[in-house]
Amino acid sequence: xxxxxxxxxxxxxxxxxxxxxxxxxxxxxxxxxxxxxxxxxxxxxxxxxxxxxxxxxxxxxxxxxxxxxxxxxxxxxxxxxxxxxxxxxxxxxxxxxxxxxxxxxxxxxxxxxxx
Amino acid sequence: xxxxxxxxxxxxxxxxxxxxxxxxxxxxxxxxxxxxxxxxxxxxxxxxxxxxxxxxxxxxxxxxxxxxxxxxxxxxxxxxxxxxxxxxxxxxxxxxxxxxxxxxxxxxxxxxx
Numbered sequence: 001x002x003x004x005x006x007x008x009x010x011x012x013x014x015x016x017x018x019x020x021x022x023x024x025x026x027x028x029x030x031x032x033x034x035x036x037x038x039x040x041x042x043x044x045x046x047x048x049x050x051x052x053x054x055x056x057x058x059x060x061x062x063x064x065x066x067x068x069x070x071x072x073x074x075x076x077x078x079x080x081x082x083x084x085x086x087x088x089x090x091x092x093x094x095x096x097x098x099x100x101x102x103x104x105x106x107x108x109x110x111x112x113x114x115x
Numbered sequence: 116x117x118x119x120x121x122x123x124x125x126x127x128x129x130x131x132x133x134x135x136x137x138x139x140x141x142x143x144x145x146x147x148x149x150x151x152x153x154x155x156x157x158x159x160x161x162x163x164x165x166x167x168x169x170x171x172x173x174x175x176x177x178x179x180x181x182x183x184x185x186x187x188x189x190x191x192x193x194x195x196x197x198x199x200x201x202x203x204x205x206x207x208x209x210x211x212x213x214x215x216x217x218x219x220x221x222x223x224x225x226x227x228x
Contacts, residue, residue, distance in 0.1 A: 004158070033215065040220060041220060042204065042218045042219055042220035042221050043159075043204065043218040043221075044218075045215055045216075048215055058215065090158055090159070092158075092159075103161045103164075104151075104159070104161070104216060106158030106159045106160070107158050108156070108157055108158050109157075109158055
């Protein structure tokens with residue numbers, strides 16, 4: 001049972017380059033999320049998708065775009081990477097539209113370094 | 116807005132010691148409260164939750180009680196093991212419409228044999 005799968009796990013970029021982080025879940029969940037994790041900052045929500053066909057901004061959306069390609073897949077794109085985007089990125093999913101139940105299922109993370 | 120404040124780490128304990136990690140929150144209405152755990156090199160996993168005041172969440176020997184009067188949700192374990200070494204995140208959902216989780220900054224726990 002794969003759960004939430006993120007690719008790539010590691011990436012090094014130069015300032016100004018673009019890249020896309022891919023995320024797929026096999027649990028038939030409605031909602032998907034992208035978080036970034038920085039030392040001393042905890043997890044901050046970048047974007048989320050309550051259901052297929054919808055996306056909304058989170059706490060720190062600037063510099064990112066997302067696509068909910070279908071129910072399984074939710075990608076995060078950096079159009080012009082900046083050193084401030086050096087972080088560990090986590091994709092997550094939840095069964096319900098909304099997190100009243102609280103159970104998010106996380107991927108293993110993607111470590112991105114922007115030089 | 117919503118916020119979660121956790122004690123700063125790292126918390127360093129010897130095996131079999133008692134653990135408390137403090138968590139307080141600010142939220143509108145009646146939030147649900149959660150503890151997540153992140154083991155080294157992994158994503159976060161839900162550890163326990165409580166959805167209303169005075170509820171006690173428990174799992175794997177960990178407990179936390181939802182205290183509305185003190186806006187707290189402290190994590191406790193009576194006897195920690197080396198395998199409990201991880202980062203622990205307190206989080207809340209304010210249950211208003213479509214809600215997402217607000218996380219604290221995390222507390223690293225290091226348990227030595």
